[in-house]
Amino acid sequence: MSKVKYYYDSENLAYTKIKTRKRKKIGFFMLFALASALFGLLSFVVLLNTPYFETPKDKLQAREIENLKLNYSLLDKKMEQVNGVMEAIAERDNNLYRVYFNKAVIPDSVRRAGLPGVDRYKLLEGYDNSQLVANTTKRMDVLTKELVVQSKSLDEILKLAEAKSDFLAAIPAIQPVRNENLKRMASGFGYRTDPFTKVKKMHKGMDFTAQTGTPIYATGDGVVTRADNSASGYGNHIVIRHGFGYETLYAHLSKYKSRAGQRVKRGDVIGYVGSTGRSEAPHLHYEVHKDSKVVNPLNFYYGNISAAEYVAIAHLANQENQSLD
Template structure:
């Protein structure tokens, strides 16, 4: 119940009841509400500046966690870059040197991304610099990994080719030392056994009894196994690939046929004296890119140092060939 207020009227010398007008009541009420709204706004403003809401605290924690994750990501990328740099160094200075491949230029390995701004959509945020730098670093790292991966694929292919080349090169003596009577004649100017005239002897003659096994000196495919070439009699030619061909002449008989694949050390025929031959022996030649070369340089796969030196000494003697 509202209190009734009075005022003293000096003219009537009596107390009269105060009658409040509705307009005055409304004015006071409006002023009170306006003042309340003002002070409420001030309180909310101050609270928003100095007091965090639960939602703001949650967002702040998420932001701190995101920054921490970016820092951890950058540390992991630094470790990955160190490992990748080590692989790239070995790739350029060991693998590619060994397999005779050109090194990958450093500018190609570390090239960035030119042209349009790829990171424009990441600009305008509080941590834009951190996000953009991390994104650039990650993109460059991914590109380096792709370059290195392709390089290792190339090295693997070169290694496979190198292995095939080493298996293909005619690298062993075609007649075992235990079966040899002697190494009769080497590559170079020799006396012809029939005309007694000095002429070029394009291979090496290994004397051995008729029927002595003859072995393929490297992997390859039998190109010929016939007696259609003048002077060679029964002979075999093996195409080793990479420009190498080996020839085995004056055979007694064959153990292979044309187009047959053979491995180094496979039995391909037997020593004989067919064709233009003075006595049972194997005439052995090597071709490289169509040119006849000295077979003396291709026995690293079967002879000891002492055996090779002895063969080299005999091969340099200007004696009489057997064909």
């Protein structure tokens, strides 16, 4: 039952009952209903924009975003692998191919410059995962630029190579001992501990340990200029003059399969591993000379090993261990 309301009539000095018109009651009811509806709608909109309430559409979008992040993460790992391969190719290009043809190296600032355009990634801004998408896009652009630069460089090298087939055949471009015959790469180029004096001195080549009698291969076309043991410390050794300023030396052989004055091709067997001369164990000591100066043989193994094998040999060669001669 609704409450009865009165008001005090000062003229009649009495309380008079307040009569509410039916139309006014309906108006109050409609106003209340409208206010309630507006409040409910406002509350629903606020609730939809809070993290505590998710619609099926929101859940679907959330799953799509997580899948997107996962795909970008996988793409990032793949680009990391591709980047490693590109770095190995670039190193060979600068330190091997371009050196051979007396061409200036391509600096990293040029290789990894990315693509031009100040506002190139502006369209990717303003989203929840803009940083992730932009970083991945930038890395892809850098890799794209590296591929373009490397492709142009190899095209240039190819043109030079077509005109210098004799030069390429003469370059000492393979390992003198095959990987399957190696026990290990014992010592690299640089300062190493002498096995007899235990003092560090310049080791002018690379030592490959292998069983006595293991075949030794000519690393490039050329003419055998020496096959004797008259040089101190080298024992039985062979020297091949390849031309174009290149010579290679193979030391501590057990026996020869070539003689002075003989012309050999890359891959020909010229002798066998031994331990003659100043040697601590059976191995091949191998040197590369360019214009009468000794150089690191590691830069010349591009003809018969993969990129992964090259990285492994480079790691072993750079260790400061003890040489075998």
